[in-house]
Amino acid sequence: MDAPVTRNADHVEHRQRLRTRFLKSTGDGMPDYELLEMVLFAAIPRGDVKPLAKRLLKRFGSFTDTIASPPDILLEVEGNFWCLSLPR
Numbered sequence: 001m002d003a004p005v006t007r008n009a010d011h012v013e014h015r016q017r018l019r020t021r022f023l024k025s026t027g028d029g030m031p032d033y034e035l036l037e038m039v040l041f042a043a044i045p046r047g048d049v050k051p052l053a054k055r056l057l058k059r060f061g062s063f064t065d066t067i068a069s070p071p072d073i074l075l076e077v078e079g080n081f082w083c084l085s086l087p088r
Contacts, residue, residue, distance in 0.1 A: 014048070015041055032063035039067070052079035 018034055027035055033053045040049040059077050060066040066074075 012046075032066075033057055035063050036066060052077075055079060
């Protein structure tokens with residue numbers, strides 16, 4: 001079974017490093033899983049989202065295909081997608 005989203009201080013520094021790299025490169029040359037991690041930061045404010053990003057890419061194949069997937073299909077991927085199931 002895949003590891004759940006974990007929460008600790010190391011991930012705060014990881015998030016800041018990714019943001020800094022993104023701002024310097026505008027994402028050019030960053031792997032899809034890191035771009036997806038940055039999107040997941042908004043939905044999951046704390047914790048390591050890399051395992052979830054990699055599971056999503058394994059299921060959908062690319063950053064673009066993951067982002068374009070409907071929420072009900074995204075919910076099928078094991079992980080912390082509670083934010084997608086909240087009433088809008």
